[in-house]
Structure formats: C-alpha cells, structure tokens
Amino acid sequence: MAERLLDFKNSRIGSLAPDFILKDVNRKTVRLSSFHKNQYVLIDFWASWCSSCREDFPFLKELYTKYKDQGLEFISISIDENPQSWKKAIEKEKIEIWKQISTKENKSTIEDTYVVTAIPVKILIDKEGIIIGRWVGGGSEKETAIEKMITEIFDK
Numbered sequence: 001m002a003e004r005l006l007d008f009k010n011s012r013i014g015s016l017a018p019d020f021i022l023k024d025v026n027r028k029t030v031r032l033s034s035f036h037k038n039q040y041v042l043i044d045f046w047a048s049w050c051s052s053c054r055e056d057f058p059f060l061k062e063l064y065t066k067y068k069d070q071g072l073e074f075i076s077i078s079i080d081e082n083p084q085s086w087k088k089a090i091e092k093e094k095i096e097i098w099k100q101i102s103t104k105e106n107k108s109t110i111e112d113t114y115v116v117t118a119i120p121v122k123i124l125i126d127k128e129g130i131i132i133g134r135w136v137g138g139g140s141e142k143e144t145a146i147e148k149m150i151t152e153i154f155d156k
Helices: 002-010 051-055 057-070 083-093 140-154
Strands: 021-023 029-031 040-046 072-078 099-102 121-125 131-136
Touching: 040 051, 040 057, 040 140, 051 057, 057 072, 057 140, 083 099, 121 140, 131 140
Parallel strands: 040 072, 072 099
Antiparallel strands: 021 029, 040 121, 121 131
C-alpha cells in the first residue's frame, strides 16, 4: 500500500518523472533521464487492442513531425501481453518513427510506477524531468489540450 501511494505521488504533475531504463523495439537502450536538459518528452501508454489509443496516432504523428526538431521526443510504451501484436501494430500504424517500448518484452511494470490504470495515457515531461502534463483517455478534447500545451512551449 505504501509503495502504491509513493507511485501515485511520484507520477503526478509537478513531480520528478520516475526514471527508467528499457529496451525499445530495436533492442536499443532507452533511459528517460538521458533526455533531460535537451528535450521535452511525451510518454504514451497504449496497447494494440485499444482502439482509442490507435485513433490518437495520426495526431501524434503530426505533432511529432512538427516538433521533433525543436526538442520534443516521444516514447510509446505498450502494455500488450502479446509482443507480436505490439510489433504488428507499430508497423501497421507507421509509428516506428519514435521510440517504441513493450512492458512485456522488458518484463517491466513501468505502467504501475506511473499509475496507469486505463489507457491511453499521455505524460509530458519538461527538460528538467518534471511531469508538466498528464492526460487519460483519447479523443479530440485531449488532443486539443496536449497540442495547446506543446504549442505554448515551442511556438513562443
């Protein structure tokens, strides 16, 4: 119980984002803290079977393409139980352009650390490693809120 409360505290807006070191779909090491000081990071928790997660991908691709050269990195973390379904979805959705991580392939419980109880979840982390945005669920209302925050950061 105490550990779960600590996870909740550490995953809320204003907290230092819990660091992780995981392998991506290409077996390259991804360490969250390696992006601090250089980039903002948008973490996207999703699964291949989640239709609202996949409906977000056109928006995310557009956002990534627009801001990747200005200092925005994306890390998608799949909670799929079946790694083959995860890999097929990456290919079908053409989202291999940013980092793709599987909790199953990494034997990780990072979704628990970030208190992901429903998907999709998007978490925006600033250059200091602080969580500055957190959105649960998909749809145009969430997309508008995410885009507004990112636009305010990069289009100053």
